[in-house]
Amino acid sequence: MNPLLRFLNPQLDRLPVYQPGRPIEEIARLYGLAPTAIVKLASNENPLGPSPRALEALRAAVESVHLYPDGHAFALRQRLAAKLGVSTEHIVLGNGSNEVLELVGHAWLRPGVDVVVSRYCFAVYPLVTQLFGARLITVPDRNHAHDLPAMRAALTPQTRVVFIANPNNPTGTCATPDELRQFVAGVPPDVLIVLDEAYIEYLDQPADFLPEIRSGRPNLLLVRTFSKIYGLAGLRIGYGIGHPDLVAALEKVREPFNVNRAAQAAALAALDDEAHVERTRALNRAGLRQLAEGCTALGLDYVPSAANFLLVRVGDAQAVFENMLRQGVIVRPMGAYELPEWIRISVGRPEENDRCLRALAQALNR
Ligand SMILES: *Cc1c(COP(=O)(O)O)cnc(C)c1O
Secondary structure (H helix, E strand, O other): OOHHHHHOOEEEEEEOOOOOOOOOOHHHHHHHHOHHHHOOOOOOOOOOOOHHHHHHHHHHHHHHOOOOOOOOHHHHHHHEEEEHHOOOOHEEOEEEEEEEHHHHHHOHHHEEEEEEEEEOOOOOOHHHHHHHEEEEEEOEEOOEOOOOOHHHHHHHEEEEEEEEEEEOOOOOOOOOHHHHHHHHHHHOOOOOOEEEEEOHHHHOHHHHHHHHHHHOOOOOEEEOOOOOOOOOOOHEEEEEEEOOOHHHHHHOOOOOOOOOOHHHHHHHHHOOOOOOOOHHHHHHHHHHHHHHHHHHHHOOEEEEOOOOEEEEOOHHHHHHHHHHHHEEEEEEHHHHHHOOOOEEEEEHHHHHHHHHHHHHHHHHHO
């Protein structure tokens, strides 16, 4: 045995490795399929791709990749601040919003600290908690959704962070603005509420917590991403919005050039293309309906979704997933989320959704 493994950070011993959606290239290689024949509906990506404006900015940025990026992402933070009605001191950028979640871990989590999450929460929250040796308190769900009063009741004197995704991944469930506001108001100021809004742009009437940020709430961090509706998942860029004190703490643990030059340029341009966002929202609305109706026709239960994916009960999810893979359709089996009977299907273009439903029907012998 490698002697160095005896000296590994003990938190790493039982730390699972995050299981991403299977990449198109890998499935093409394994099953002898053409990459263009494969439909990937596994990672909640934008089926329309990025905004053409973002692509144009990206091409231009490529010429300057010999230069370090602006470590403070001045232009992008200014643009975001203006759009959101906050100051640049309220905004911290991450290499994906995933990195913002990890910065929270660096800043507040260690052994002796508690973290509160819901059952069926986003997989990164338990991973970050465990990585920093904090204790995870998992609150039972209510019909797959977060039970916010129970989460409030589960806070301990040692609790420093509560993670909530709204809409939630992988369930697609969404709290009402009133429920959420009541929860936020009831959490003591020495507990950080991380409100993960990765899918907020898909909502028609989202709960707006920017007024809380503007009025100086000290313990709320909104986390958003360019990976989902903006279609820039491959560039890795997301951000947090919170009190300047929180942002200053996160800035201390952020590496100097965490967000690359290409990502900054593309994100800046993507923010200007509201039409692309609106097109995506409309496509998603129709696609969710198509998938839901298809599942109903197959006699399958699903969890009504506010996001860009659908959680569907199929029986042996791992077997159904593998069967669909052989047909060139990649979805996500949810065994790692304690949902071994469920798959998560990301909304695609109409023809992709149709192929997915047909592959699902075939996998189930229907
Ligand atoms: C996809 C997702 C993220 C975003 O990840 P990035 O690191 O920004 O690509 C964050 N939170 C939730 C709940 C997600 O589903």
